[in-house]
Ligand code: IPD
């Protein structure tokens with residue numbers, strides 16, 4: 001099946017949502033609120049982006065299902081098609097005025113991701129993929145890195161929102177990895193972490209306790225760039241590790 005039409009719509013909406021975000025970014029008086037705890041923030045830009053994307057999908061595909069971070073499962077949950085949306089991934093960065101934030105839009109068909117877009121508007125980086133069609137950044141084909149030397153790897157991770165109250169907070173992994181690799185980065189946007197792994201900017205990425213909208217589009221982009229995204233834990237929502245199989249053979253044993 002050709003998924004290009006869906007990718008084009010997802011790209012159009014990601015670019016539109018990105019423009020909305022740039023209007024709010026670093027503006028005085030940006031309105032924000034907290035969600036599950038003080039670490040978890042949502043801004044008016046998250047909500048405006050989500051509305052732009054979900055309105056656009058409802059208009060183009062009125063029978064499709066939608067799962068969006070701020071609104072939940074909002075349409076046609078029995079459809080074979082489901083859009084999975086993080087309207088603004090990296091809200092903590094956004095709220096602080098830091099440029100690593102993105103829009104993430106994926107389309108699933110019968111549970112399999114078939115199109116994905118990650119767009120970082122401030123950086124003007126557009127990552128796209130369709131199932132079987134390859135992965136691209138601003139139109140250039142992507143390929144995961146194949147580094148097998150731990151000492152020269154630059155890796156990325158994140159820390160879960162419940163880290164203050166749950167000792168299962170990834171600090172053990174960070175401690176183990178940081179003494180073995182050239183670098184660890186904490187970008188603050190899981191979607192960008194995956195996209196940068198697809199591009200080979202990161203050799204590998206792992207994180208615990210993510211949600212479907214954090215990883216849906218980015219995972220397809222990694223896979224279409226020749227990489228793998230593996231589940232590393234069953235008991236911590238979506239917990240993933242990403243990279244090429246060559247890199248993961250060396251890096252994977254460090255992560256618990
Ligand atoms: C967060 C970012 C962050 C990751 C968090 C996510 P949000 O998403 O992807 O990098 O560490 O776990 O929840 O809240 O900014 O959409």
Ligand code: CA
Nearest residue numbers: 086089090214
């Ligand atoms: Ca997110």
Ligand code: CA
Nearest residue numbers: 069086088089
């Ligand atoms: Ca978000």
